[in-house]
Amino acid sequence: MPAITSGKVLVSGANGYIAVWIVKFLLEQGFSVRGTVRSEAKTTHLKELFKSYGDKLELVVVEDITKDGAFDQAVEGVDAILHTASPFHFNANDPSELIAPAVAGTGSILQSARKFGPNVKRIVVLSSCASIVESNRPLPVTFSEEDWNNYSINEVETKGDKSTAPDKYRASKTLAEKAAWRYYELHKSEVKWDLVCLNPPFVFGPFLHEVASPEALNTSAKDWYNSVLKGNITPQNLKAFQGSWVDVRDIAFAHVLALQKQEAGDNRIIVCADPFRWQDFIYEAHKIAPEVPNPEPSYDPATTDWPSKYDVSKEAKLLGIKYKTRAETAKDTIDDFKKRGWF
Helix, strand or coil: CCCCCCCEEEEECCCCHHHHHHHHHHHHCCCEEEEEECCHHHHHHHHHHCHHHHHHEEEEECCCCCCCCCCCCCCCCCCEEEECCCCCCCCCCCCHHHHHHHHHHHHHHHHHHHHHCCCCCEEEEECCHHHCCCCCCCCCEEECCCCCCHHHHHHHHHHHHHCCHHHHHHHHHHHHHHHHHHHHHHHCCCCCCEEEEEECCEEECCCCCCCCCHHHCCHHHHHHHHHHHCCCCCHHHHHHCCEEEEEHHHHHHHHHHHHHCHHHCCEEEECCCEEECHHHHHHHHHHHCCCCCCCCCCCCHHHCCCCEEECCHHHHHHCCCCCCCHHHHHHHHHHHHHHCCCC
């Protein structure tokens, strides 16, 4: 499909942590945006935040994204769709609490696009590295877009509500992305659009969406706040935990690039800055704000080894993002918290 550099873009879950940044960047790039939210009350903050753009931003209510036909009206007249609406938390008891809305919501928007979106040229689905990484792999390991997290699916299928919270979430993301590609391949000959799936790891950084308190933060931002700024981290997690991360602004802008870059079509793309341990962000945060507790002041990030990481060569070739550094993200996040009186 040709590159999409203008027109109207549908953003599902437009009031979410990543999605609000996506809306901002789309508007700045000259696109019109139609955003979906789950209630009229959730439109107020967005209308105020983007009031300078006037009628370039349209907000519509889709109360239940899992229903067939939920997006039928929302897709009419749009040139592209960015689907970000999907639950992310570790509080589910029954795995279906996460899996059902993730899979059904993705299927619903694709179906609506096929039936009622004749102008749609590209659909970008916000997936996750959760659909790629498998925790049972021997170390060291480098994951790529060729990998699928079948381990978490098997764990959930065999253990049900006894499976771990991370596996419940990871299974939901894997099954949702698999469903997206399956639906696309099944109906490829009927539609005018192609598909892109973006796969970020942990997402950190400042936020634009409406949040009343640190306790109400989304999962990844709350982890950063508690682990880095509040020092609520066990010695084991400080030393043993290793993940990978990307700044919220970089994964958001990746959605815009995924529209503007013709060659991105028909690809799943890992969008990842680099690996991290919590001490890496504590190290940077302490330099910016000395009041941040630093449990290992002699820590040297340059000596850290990474038993698990991602191959980001496809992203470099297709999108070419210049990633925010840990220092940049730490500074901007701390500034954000200070501005809100939370730190």
